[in-house]
Amino acid sequence: xxxxxxxxxxxxxxxxxxxxxxxxxxxxxxxxxxxxxxxxxxxxxxxxxxxxxxxxxxxxxxxxxxxxxxxxxxxxxxxxxxxxxxxxxxxxxxxxxxxxxxxxxxxxxxxxxxxxxxxxxxxxxxxxxxxxxxxxxxxxxxxxxxxxxxxxxxxxxxxxxxxxxxxxxxxxxxxxxxxxxxxxxxxxxxxxxxxxxxxxxxxxxxxxxxxxxxxxxxxxxxxxxxxxxxxxxxxxxxxxxxxxxxxxxxxxxxxxxxxxxxxxxxxxxxxxxxxxxxxxxxxxxxxxxxxxxxxxxxxxxxxxxxxxxxxxxxxxxxxxxxxxxxxxxxxxxxxxxxxxxxxxxxxxxxxxxxxxxxxxxxxxxxxxxxxxxxxxxxxxxxxxxxxxxxxxxxxxxxxxxxxxxxxxxxxxxxxxxxxxxxxxxxxxxxxxxxxxxxxxxxxxxxxxxxxxxxxxxxxxxxxxxxxxxxxxxxxxxxxxxxxxxxxxxxxxxxxxxxxxxxxxxxxxxxxxxxxxxxxxxxxxxxxxxxxxxxxx
Amino acid sequence: xxxxxxxxxxxxxxxxxxxxxxxxxxxxxxxxxxxxxxxxxxxxxxxxxxxxxxxxxxxxxxxxxxxxxxxxxxxxxxxxxxxxxxxxxxxxxxxxxxxxxxxxxxxxxxxxxxxxxxxxxxxxxxxxxxxxxxxxxxxxxxxxxxxxxxxxxxxxxxxxxxxxxxxxxxxxxxxxxxxxxxxxxxxxxxxxxxxxxxxxxxxxxxxxxxxxxxxxxxxxxxxxxxxxxxxxxxxxxxxxxxxxxxxxxxxxxxxxxxxxxxxxxxxxxxxxxxxxxxxxxxxxxxxxxxxxxxxxxxxxxxxxxxxxxxxxxxxxxxxxxxxxxxxxxxxxxxxxxxxxxxxxxxxxxxxxxxxxxxxxxxxxxxxxxxxxxxxxxxxxxxxxxxxxxxxxxxxxxxxxxxxxxxxx
Numbered sequence: 001x002x003x004x005x006x007x008x009x010x011x012x013x014x015x016x017x018x019x020x021x022x023x024x025x026x027x028x029x030x031x032x033x034x035x036x037x038x039x040x041x042x043x044x045x046x047x048x049x050x051x052x053x054x055x056x057x058x059x060x061x062x063x064x065x066x067x068x069x070x071x072x073x074x075x076x077x078x079x080x081x082x083x084x085x086x087x088x089x090x091x092x093x094x095x096x097x098x099x100x101x102x103x104x105x106x107x108x109x110x111x112x113x114x115x116x117x118x119x120x121x122x123x124x125x126x127x128x129x130x131x132x133x134x135x136x137x138x139x140x141x142x143x144x145x146x147x148x149x150x151x152x153x154x155x156x157x158x159x160x161x162x163x164x165x166x167x168x169x170x171x172x173x174x175x176x177x178x179x180x181x182x183x184x185x186x187x188x189x190x191x192x193x194x195x196x197x198x199x200x201x202x203x204x205x206x207x208x209x210x211x212x213x214x215x216x217x218x219x220x221x222x223x224x225x226x227x228x229x230x231x232x233x234x235x236x237x238x239x240x241x242x243x244x245x246x247x248x249x250x251x252x253x254x255x256x257x258x259x260x261x262x263x264x265x266x267x268x269x270x271x272x273x274x275x276x277x278x279x280x281x282x283x284x285x286x287x288x289x290x291x292x293x294x295x296x297x298x299x300x301x302x303x304x305x306x307x308x309x310x311x312x313x314x315x316x317x318x319x320x321x322x323x324x325x326x327x328x329x330x331x332x333x334x335x336x337x338x339x340x341x342x343x344x345x346x347x348x349x350x351x352x353x354x355x356x357x358x359x360x361x362x363x364x365x366x367x368x369x370x371x372x373x374x375x376x377x378x379x380x381x382x383x384x385x386x387x388x389x390x391x392x393x394x395x396x397x398x399x400x401x402x403x404x405x406x407x408x409x410x411x412x413x414x415x416x417x418x419x420x421x422x423x424x425x426x427x428x429x430x431x432x433x434x435x436x437x438x439x440x441x442x443x444x445x446x447x448x449x450x451x452x453x454x455x456x457x458x459x460x461x462x463x464x465x466x467x468x469x470x471x472x473x474x475x476x477x478x479x480x481x482x483x484x485x486x487x488x489x490x491x492x493x494x495x496x497x498x499x500x501x502x503x504x505x506x507x508x509x510x511x512x513x514x515x516x517x518x519x520x521x522x523x524x525x526x527x528x529x530x531x532x533x534x535x536x
Numbered sequence: 537x538x539x540x541x542x543x544x545x546x547x548x549x550x551x552x553x554x555x556x557x558x559x560x561x562x563x564x565x566x567x568x569x570x571x572x573x574x575x576x577x578x579x580x581x582x583x584x585x586x587x588x589x590x591x592x593x594x595x596x597x598x599x600x601x602x603x604x605x606x607x608x609x610x611x612x613x614x615x616x617x618x619x620x621x622x623x624x625x626x627x628x629x630x631x632x633x634x635x636x637x638x639x640x641x642x643x644x645x646x647x648x649x650x651x652x653x654x655x656x657x658x659x660x661x662x663x664x665x666x667x668x669x670x671x672x673x674x675x676x677x678x679x680x681x682x683x684x685x686x687x688x689x690x691x692x693x694x695x696x697x698x699x700x701x702x703x704x705x706x707x708x709x710x711x712x713x714x715x716x717x718x719x720x721x722x723x724x725x726x727x728x729x730x731x732x733x734x735x736x737x738x739x740x741x742x743x744x745x746x747x748x749x750x751x752x753x754x755x756x757x758x759x760x761x762x763x764x765x766x767x768x769x770x771x772x773x774x775x776x777x778x779x780x781x782x783x784x785x786x787x788x789x790x791x792x793x794x795x796x797x798x799x800x801x802x803x804x805x806x807x808x809x810x811x812x813x814x815x816x817x818x819x820x821x822x823x824x825x826x827x828x829x830x831x832x833x834x835x836x837x838x839x840x841x842x843x844x845x846x847x848x849x850x851x852x853x854x855x856x857x858x859x860x861x862x863x864x865x866x867x868x869x870x871x872x873x874x875x876x877x878x879x880x881x882x883x884x885x886x887x888x889x890x891x892x893x894x895x896x897x898x899x900x901x902x903x904x905x906x907x908x909x910x911x912x913x914x915x916x917x918x919x920x921x922x923x924x925x926x927x928x929x930x931x932x933x934x935x936x937x938x939x940x941x942x943x944x
Contacts, residue, residue, distance in 0.1 A: 065715075069711070139709075144708070146686060147670070152912070241685065241688075274577070275579070277589055306683050313617065317610055317613060317617075318610055318614075324602075324606055325606065336588075338569075338573035338577060342582050343579055356566070360562070364562060370613070372614050373547065373614070373617040373620060374555065375613070376548065376679060377679040377680075380707040380708060381707070446674070446676025446677070446703070448706070455703070455718075529585075
């Protein structure tokens with residue numbers, strides 16, 4: 001990628017496809033993940049733009065109903081399993097975590113390579129689902145039974161892809177847990193860990209413990225379709241609500257797999273650009289664990305109107321409000337860190353502040369959805385679609401972009417144009433609000449989701465949302481073009497362009513293949529900026 | 537926002553406003569502080585950062601206070617949910633069956649309808665299920681939603697305080713026409729509801745009520761017998777002489793226009809052999825009743841659209857089979873009867889069949905036995921219909937052309 005202009009002796013030095021595809025270097029594996037994730041992200045964005053284009057007017061616009069149903073299914077499957085779940089942990093988690101720990105690599109480098117191969121295999125299987133059998137699945141990414149048991153489309157292949165991708169996630173989680181426990185450099189106590197590492201740690205436990213449930217559920221779906229077993233399909237004696245429980249026991253914690261690493265990125269970025277330690281380090285570290293734990297107990301808030309008992313509704317609603325608190329506390333602590341800081345409004349901070357705003361815009365509607373009475377009205381409407389896009393795209397998406405603008409100069413040794421990056425961030429923030437706020441309005445007005453067609457009274461909101469999608473597309477194009485140009489041919493940077501205090505910034509940019517020349521001995525916290533300065 | 541007509545839904549709306557107020561307040565506070573701090577403590581204004589590792593007091597404050605607030609949100613959410621779920625004693629129970637891609641409502645006494653008609657001010661309990669995949673019964677105007685699940689009965693209830701019409705939507709993705717699975721909840725005054733519930737399938741009895749209600753039966757017989765005026769049944773197409781007030785006479789053929797004139801201006805044409813003594817019914821009979829009575833007199837049959845049509849609508853056939861030749865999700869009914877079809881049986885062998893009465897009837901009761909080539913076998917079985925109902929549907933399909941092939 002960086003070709004001959006890369007600094008000699010950096011991890012870029014070894015050449016040839018095989019040196020990438022069979023690498024055990026965590027930095028290369030992280031980059032392989034990043035490029036795949038960004039590639040599939042672009043595919044998912046194109047699907048989203050086409051969906052929004054179809055919805056700009058009632059009735060058929062550019063596609064038929066069956067195509068539309070397959071498109072929103074693919075959009076969800078690609079974005080969730082191929083993009084967002086691996087996004088930060090598999091890319092920047094892999095690249096940065098060993099560096100934060102002062103380690104040479106993760107605990108199991110070959111297992112790491114295998115995890116990437118599983119991701120690649122899962123992605124190929126998902127692509128196969130598009131072009132084989134009776135066509136791409138049309139069930140929505142949630143594969144609810146009985147519809148997924150009776151549709152003739154390629155559900156089994158798609159579910160098999162999810163099964164394989166799940167193992168990539170499980171093994172990455174396992175690798176990170178062991179790495180954090182066993183490979184910390186001398187002096188790097190748990191209370192000196194970066195908050196990014198803490199976030200990855202909490203995430204890794206969810207990956208390890210929750211993903212197997214999805215794997216088993218996927219196998220049961222395939223068994224029902226292929227072997228005609230009655231597990232979930234009532235026509236064969238099964239229980240469709242059991243499917244929903246099994247599905248959501250993983251898929252709710254999955255959203256914390258998605259957002260916790262992004263929160264970790266924000267927690268690392270804000271101190272650097274405020275030139276002071278994070279406010280309430282222990283609280284933030286603990287809140288990541290609390291979110292992982294409590295977030296495993298709330299899954300049936302997706303099922304308030306499924307037909308399950310009122311008692312279950314009450315319990316899950318109560319627990320859902322419990323998990324809101326640690327997230328809120330993080331936001332308060334981040335904003336408090338800005339207080340009496342000395343703020344440098346560099347692109348990573350712009351993206352981080354964008355995260356805080358957009359994540360809060362999405363998180364507060366989670367309160368409406370967690371309350372049982374109000375959820376009855378908003379469930380399965382565009383209100384939910386707006387909610388999860390705000391927190392996943394406005395949250396994790398912006399967190400990924402923040403991580404890219406923060407760490408890619410370290411990885412590539414070059415800097416992008418900061419003013420263009422800031423403009424791209426602002427365009428994205430405006431665009432995301434234009435795209436997703438109308439969804440709140442039409443959801444409250446009764447517009448259900450996964451609708452190919454709609455009643456005429458929703459037209460104005462749909463038009464506004466589609467225009468918003470074009471603004472987002474423009475922002476993404478500007479951002480990617482700027483990064484592409486800057487990281488390939490922008491001005492070179494030294495070890496510490498931002499003046500940060502975590503260990504990766506003591507190494508050259510790009511770092512050498514073996515990371516540290518000698519094992520570091522840590523005697524300060526990750527946000528201790530005494531004597532730390534940005535390169536001139 | 538229009539007035540909320542369901543009391544439990546008002547509680548939901550109040551819970552929403554409570555949550556919204558605090559949520560927006562938190563968003564505004566966080567955003568304002570974030571932007572203010574970014575400006576006020578910009579490094580050009582504040583070159584030296586002040587280290588503040590934490591504050592136990594603040595952390596406790598903004599943990600405990602939000603916890604109390606969100607617990608209140610939980611509470612209002614829960615109590616409003618309970619209000620939506622607690623069915624009052626004595627509520628009228630209506631069965632709801634959801635299927636791809638229509639709704640069927642079954643009332644006490646067995647009346648089936650494709651629309652949900654209910655009395656204003658009455659408690660209505662819905663006992664819901666699905667024939668195929670999970671659907672969800674959603675009335676946005678009443679903030680009411682509950683999934684319909686095959687193999688399970690789920691419930692919901694409501695009470696609507698004033699007349700109105702409300703959309704019923706499906707809110708659980710169910711395939712090709714998920715977005716078109718729309719019907720209407722119609723709240724009507726109680727008296728109208730009672731009439732509606734009793735009517736339409738007893739169309740002839742209804743016609744009899746009309747003629748009796750307007751006093752026609754005092755002079756006219758409905759069964760062919762003589763009275764002060766001519767008998768009223770099976771008049772369509774009959775010819776006869778009428779005498780005009782100026783002494784002239786004319787030959788008329790009984791049609792809808794003649795009957796209308798005869799009821800609204802009876803003195804203009806007197807049927808030969810009868811006295812000119814019938815009063816005018818101008819402005820005394822509502823148009824709908826007038827049409828019903830005229831139709832009955834012409835055909836001697838039901839006072840409504842062709843009988844099978846109502847049944848086809850009530851059973852949801854029209855959501856998949858068009859009447860104009862277009863393809864929705866199954867073959868159009870237009871020109872279906874008597875046509876030649878290529879069908880696949882359950883072993884996969886292809887046959888050519890004529891769509892006669894027997895074939896049409898079997899397609900209704902056991903659609904999976906022979907599937908038209910090129911169609912997906914998604915039609916549900918209507919094996920709960922009795923022979924008379926099936927015959928009515930077949931007759932309706934035949935009425936859509938080109939006819940023929942009406943073999944037993």
